[in-house]
Amino acid sequence: MRVTLHQDKCVASGQCVLAAQDVFDQRDEDGVAVLLDDNPPAEAHDDVRHAAAVCPALAITLAES
Numbered sequence: 835m836r837v838t839l840h841q842d843k844c845v846a847s848g849q850c851v852l853a854a855q856d857v858f859d860q861r862d863e864d865g866v867a868v869l870l871d872d873n874p875p876a877e878a879h880d881d882v883r884h885a886a887a888v889c890p891a892l893a894i895t896l897a898e899s
């Protein structure tokens with residue numbers, strides 16, 4: 835799985851961090867999401883899919899492999 839985070843779309847809601855805290859974080863200064871791991875391990879995939887699904891800005895896209 836490859837994860838892409840579109841920071842230009844992010845509205846800093848923090849939903850992705852709640853869903854998958856090993857893969858997403860938020861910048862201290864403005865809350866915009868930061869991608870920690872663009873190729874997360876298999877055990878994190880369900881959480882990452884959940885993060886992408888709940889992101890209100892559709893800022894997370896996934897390429898399944």
Ligand code: SF4
Nearest residue numbers: 844845847848850889
């Ligand atoms: S859930 Fe989406 S909008 Fe919210 S912080 Fe994460 S990437 Fe940004």
